[in-house]
Every structure is written in structure tokens, then in C-alpha cells.
Amino acid sequence: MSKKISGAEYPLAKIFSSDFDYAIPSYQRPYAWTEVQAGDLFADLYDFFIKEKDDTYFLGSIVLIKDEGKPHAEVIDGQQRLTTLTILLAALTQLSTGNIRDAFHRYLCEPGNVLESLPQKPRLTLRERDRVFFENFVQGIRLRELIAQDAAQLDNESQRNIRLNAKLFLDKLEEKFGGDAEGLTKFGGFLVQRCFLVAVSTPSQQSAFRVFSVLNSRGLDLLPTDIIKSDIIGNIKSQDKQDEVTERWEELEVQTGRDGFAELFGHIRMIFAKEKARRTLLEEFREQVIKKYESPETLMSTVVEPFAEAYLIAKKCQYLSTTNAADVNALLKWLNRIENSDWLPSAIKFLATQGKNADYVLWFFRKLERLASFMHICGYDVNQRIERYASVLSELEGSHSLEAPISAVDLGPEEKSEMLQVLDGDIYLMTARRRNHLLLRLDAFLGDGAATYDTGLLTIEHVLPQTVAPASGWQKLWPDEAMRKRWVHRLANLVPLTQKRNSKAQNYDFDTKKSAYFGGKHGVSSYVLTTQVLNAASWTPGIVAQRQADLIDVLATRWDLK
Structure with missing residues (x-):
């Protein structure tokens, strides 16, 4: 019998339907998404919902052991997303009433159909240790009772994460929609109709693990930076110049590492766009960066090279100066300990333009480390962080010095008060x-x-x-x-x-x-x-x-x- 691998893109309305009956195997790790991952997911979804009225949102892929035509699906990869999306759907159900509530609840639990021999049951079954807890509080729409539980008394970290994320989703939905039942319903409609997952299925465990390994491998596929390189260097008319820029480009790629170079170009895009990416890096880099420079050589010398050098200083904590270097590098080490890199575009831009002024560099990184710590400790989501750093990047475009420093990197009185309270x-x-x-x-x-x-x-x-x-x-x-x-x-x-x-x-x-x-x-x-x-x-x-x-x-x- 052939072990056929199939894959297709489905909206969440299909993912959470009678076609799939998900089970998390006992050997899988516990549910581990914290408020950080769940908060970033919600921020991305809500931002897309508000700003993109027609496009679809891609949530990634899941890998299943599943026989064709049968709903039972053992989840090899994707349990974190499926569990988190289930919690979000439960929060939408909790805040809805009447027919809308019933409609949302059908994505959480199979209502059953005697004629089709479908029993009533949850659509997602967690590992044995958390199965009853999840079914009782989340799929049973008892989120208020769940939140009232003493976190210290719950059995394990997985259950504490479920509780925290349920609270986060309820708080976010109430913050964004309040009593706007119509807006809440529209957001739910967006979630199930315009948000897609790719489900890759195979009836063989061996094949499923092979698919998982391939999807998570770190091969040398073509990166956006490879195409950007072609765009930039291909427009240089002189062959000698092309060879010269190619050599410099490849030297920078060696210094940063292939993945680091790709990360750098994402930060360069942010420096110019000052907002979250809405399309591919290649599309936005062409529009936001390349189009602004008539000469590829100028783009290379004024953007790619100085920003790559600044990136290496910031990432490797290797600021060099006869004064302040040790203090600056200590601050960079603390910045690199923060679990997001949203601070890096501001650091790169500042070092590329002001790196020789050691006193100003120390002043700036003291402020930047405090700002990054403030948002990290206070639990700011990705949209809040990007918006806050965008104000820093905007001010870095203008004239500034130690005598007249930028103010956006400083904390305001309300931010200081918020941090002290936390x-x-x-x-x-x-x-x-x-x-x-x-x-x-x-x-x-x-x-x-x-x-x-x-x-x-x-x-x-x-x-x-x-x-x-x-x-x-x-x-x-x-x-x-x-x-x-x-x-x-x-x-x-x-x-x-x-x-x-x-x-x-x-x-x-x-x-x-x-x-x-x-x-x-x-x-x-x-x-x-x-x-x-x-x-x-x-x-x-x-x-x-x-x-x-x-x-x-x-x-x-x-x-x-x-």
C-alpha cells in the first residue's frame, strides 16, 4: 500500500471541521506558548484584520498522521498553533451570545450527527495530562472560571500557559471590541474564513517525521537577499564594478553569516519603512529601499556596507573606542538577552551615523537598553514595540547630537510610572x-x-x-x-x-x-x-x-x- 503524502491550504473553518479530529500524542512536549507568542499572534491577526480588507493571512503549516478520508489526525507538528487558536476561538465563543456563540462553539467541539455516525467530542484532544483540564475549561467555555484559578495551584506549566493565554485573549478582545458585538463577529469571520493553514498529511509515522524534518531543516534554499543581490549588482553596467561590488557583498555575507545577512536586510527594510512588513521582504525592499537610490554603488556604500558593519557591532557586542567601549558593549549584551530583536534597527541606524561619537553612543545605548527593557518587562506586543521604535527611527533621520539628542528613545513620565507599577x-x-x-x-x-x-x-x-x-x-x-x-x-x-x-x-x-x-x-x-x-x-x-x-x-x- 502506498504511503501517499498530501498537502493543501485550508481556512480555519475547514481546519476546525468534521474533516479533522486532532489528537496530541503523549510523546509530544507540553503546550509551551506563553503570553509573548500568543500576544504576538493576536497583534498580527488584529492588525491584518484592520488594515487588509481582502487578503488572506497565512498561519503556517501542520504535519499530521492521517488516513485519507478519515478524520482522525495525530499531530506531529503544529500543536502549539492548534491549541492557541482553539483558546482564541473559545474566547470569541465566551464573548458571544445566541446563534453566533453556537457557531463559534462548533469550531471547538464536534456537535455530533447520528445520521453520519459522528459522536459529540472536542475537535482537539491534548496530551493525557492536560486533556480533561483543556476540555473542561477551554472547550467547555469556562474561561472566567479558568482565569479565577490560582496559577500556583495548577498541575503544570502547560496549564498555567493555557490560563494566561485565555486571559490575554479575553482581555485583548474586550479591549479592541468592548460591547461591539458586530465587530467581534466580523473579526471571528475573518479568523475562520481568511486565515489559512497548510495541512500536510500522510498515513505513515515514518513519512510524517520525514516531512517534519524537511520542513524544519536549515538548507541553503534561495533567500530574498540572493534576489536583492541580483537586483542591485545586475544594474551595475561596468563588469569591473560588478566584480568589485560582488566581492564586497560576499565578504559581508561571510562576516554576518547567511542567516544573519537575511536578518540584516529585514532590519534595513524596517529602518526605511518604519512599520511592520505587510508583504514579502523582497517586494518591500525593492519599493522602500532600492527605488530610493539611482546608483547601485551608492546604495552599497551608504546603506548595505555601513549598516552591515553596525549590525555586526550590535550583535557581537564589539564596539571599539578609546573611551566607553566596555560600558557600551555591556549594554549591548543586555539588549541581546531580550527575546526580540526589534531594538536592532534603531541600534544599526544610530551606530552607522553616530558610531564615532563615543560619548553620544554611550548616552544612546543607556536609553535604548532602558526602553527595550521597559517594553520587554511590561509585556508589549510586537505591534506596540514596532510603533514605539518607529518614533525613534523617525527622529534618527534628522539632525541630532549629544548636545541636542533625540528624545524619542527616552521614557516619558507615563511610561516610567507604568514600569514602576509592573x-x-x-x-x-x-x-x-x-x-x-x-x-x-x-x-x-x-x-x-x-x-x-x-x-x-x-x-x-x-x-x-x-x-x-x-x-x-x-x-x-x-x-x-x-x-x-x-x-x-x-x-x-x-x-x-x-x-x-x-x-x-x-x-x-x-x-x-x-x-x-x-x-x-x-x-x-x-x-x-x-x-x-x-x-x-x-x-x-x-x-x-x-x-x-x-x-x-x-x-x-x-x-x-x-
Whole structure:
């Protein structure tokens, strides 16, 4: 029997129909999309919905083990998208009423049909550990009850991600549409009719994994930069000049790496367009960049070469100067730790034009690092980030200097206030990357700047544990449950540890926990934040409140938030 591979592009109305009955195999990793990925997806979808009235939106591909003509589909690749889209559809169902609610709900659950022998059941079945939880709260449209759950009491990180993303989608939909039921319905119609996935199916597991490997391989297919190279160099009339520019081009590609070179051209497009890409890089680069230069040689010498050099400095943290170089490169290292690269176009543009002014470079990157950290820690989505950086790029087009610096890279009073409010909130409930970045940045502010951090070994431990046993030392120190809930997830109660140590940590009383886990065999820690706790005689509400005030003051001072 032939193992036929088939693939087709389907709207979500078809993807979430009786033609597919999705099951996530137990060997798949847990649901891992955080608010960052879910927020970026929603921002992209809403932006496209508002600005593109006719075009279709491509959501990527999924790979399934599926017999032709049968709905059962084992998901080999695509569970993160299918799960997240299911949560979004559940949020739309939650906010709708009557026939519209019923219509949305049919994308979540097969209503069943006796005549077609179709039983009632969810369209997507998660791994066994999360199956009942997902069916109960998400496919059962009990998102309000889900959000009311204590995140710390949920079974695993997957369930916490589901809860956070359900809350995010409900909040975003209510923010964008409020009581506008018609607008909400139109957005839902856009989602199921104009958003497409490619479903690749094969009845063989071996074949499915081969397809998955091919789709995720890093081969040397033709990149947009290869065609851009042809556009630019092909228009140079002199063969000698062509050879010269080709040699310079290929040298830059070697220095940046093939993928890095492609990334660079995306950043160059952003520098010129100052808005999110709506078409392919090739189309937009031709329109936004190439058309503005009559001479290919000028484009090469004034854009490609200086921007490539600036890109390498920013990515590799290799700013060179007799003054300020170490401080600038330290700031670049922190910028590169942020999980998005939306700051890079501003850095590239500034370094390409002002890189020789070391004092101004240091001033700018202090501001840029703070701006990038602000948006990262406060959970800004991709559209908010791009819009904010666009104002920086616009101002960089004009005349500016250290004596008359640009103002857009600075935080305004409302932004400073917003950041202070977030810093004083439940830090542990942030996504892991956001809270880890904040804790390590704070630790560096407290130290001498010489420490290096391996985020692969980092975990965050509560000093006052999340669960306090009756008659324990913690119960005596913190008898008020409301007080414990107020402080347990905040900055003062969190310490960074290596993963090895954290794996042993238990809910021991303070002295035992401190000596056994925080300090290890030698009673010291690599982290200043943790060493401070080691030096504390006790861990009472008063001590934690004072520590919170002290730590917030350090952040406010070093980031100039006052």
C-alpha cells in the first residue's frame, strides 16, 4: 500500500471541521506558548484584520498522521498553533451570545450527527495530562472560571500557559471590541474564513517525521537577499564594478553569516519603512529601499556596507573606542538577552551615523537598553514595540547630537510610572524570560558589573514558599494568609539559583532552606540577590517590605525612573 503524502491550504473553518479530529500524542512536549507568542499572534491577526480588507493571512503549516478520508489526525507538528487558536476561538465563543456563540462553539467541539455516525467530542484532544483540564475549561467555555484559578495551584506549566493565554485573549478582545458585538463577529469571520493553514498529511509515522524534518531543516534554499543581490549588482553596467561590488557583498555575507545577512536586510527594510512588513521582504525592499537610490554603488556604500558593519557591532557586542567601549558593549549584551530583536534597527541606524561619537553612543545605548527593557518587562506586543521604535527611527533621520539628542528613545513620565507599577507587582507570574531578565538585570545593578550569567542554569526560587504547612516556622512568621499572598510572588521574595540547586529546594523553614539550598556547601552564591538573603537573620513581613523598597529604589535609580 502506498504511503501517499498530501498537502493543501485550508481556512480555519475547514481546519476546525468534521474533516479533522486532532489528537496530541503523549510523546509530544507540553503546550509551551506563553503570553509573548500568543500576544504576538493576536497583534498580527488584529492588525491584518484592520488594515487588509481582502487578503488572506497565512498561519503556517501542520504535519499530521492521517488516513485519507478519515478524520482522525495525530499531530506531529503544529500543536502549539492548534491549541492557541482553539483558546482564541473559545474566547470569541465566551464573548458571544445566541446563534453566533453556537457557531463559534462548533469550531471547538464536534456537535455530533447520528445520521453520519459522528459522536459529540472536542475537535482537539491534548496530551493525557492536560486533556480533561483543556476540555473542561477551554472547550467547555469556562474561561472566567479558568482565569479565577490560582496559577500556583495548577498541575503544570502547560496549564498555567493555557490560563494566561485565555486571559490575554479575553482581555485583548474586550479591549479592541468592548460591547461591539458586530465587530467581534466580523473579526471571528475573518479568523475562520481568511486565515489559512497548510495541512500536510500522510498515513505513515515514518513519512510524517520525514516531512517534519524537511520542513524544519536549515538548507541553503534561495533567500530574498540572493534576489536583492541580483537586483542591485545586475544594474551595475561596468563588469569591473560588478566584480568589485560582488566581492564586497560576499565578504559581508561571510562576516554576518547567511542567516544573519537575511536578518540584516529585514532590519534595513524596517529602518526605511518604519512599520511592520505587510508583504514579502523582497517586494518591500525593492519599493522602500532600492527605488530610493539611482546608483547601485551608492546604495552599497551608504546603506548595505555601513549598516552591515553596525549590525555586526550590535550583535557581537564589539564596539571599539578609546573611551566607553566596555560600558557600551555591556549594554549591548543586555539588549541581546531580550527575546526580540526589534531594538536592532534603531541600534544599526544610530551606530552607522553616530558610531564615532563615543560619548553620544554611550548616552544612546543607556536609553535604548532602558526602553527595550521597559517594553520587554511590561509585556508589549510586537505591534506596540514596532510603533514605539518607529518614533525613534523617525527622529534618527534628522539632525541630532549629544548636545541636542533625540528624545524619542527616552521614557516619558507615563511610561516610567507604568514600569514602576509592573516592577512592584507579582514578578513571578510573568513569563519565565521576562522575570529572568529582570532578576538578572537587577543582580547586575547590585554587583560590580563583572558577573556573567548562564540563563540555561537559572531558575527562580521563592524564599517564603508558595505553600505554607500548618504549624511550620513559616506559619508562625507569616500567620496572615492574605499577607503571604500579597508578598509571595513579588521581587523581594525571589532569588536566582542554579538549576541544580533549585531541583533540591523544598518548603523548609528559613534557616534550613537558607543554609541547605541558597548557599550550598560553602555558604555563598553567585548572585548578589541571593547573597543578600543569606545575610538576613530572619524573613518577616517587615524585612521583606523593606527589601522590596530597597530593590525598587535600585531599579528606579539605575534606570532613572524617578
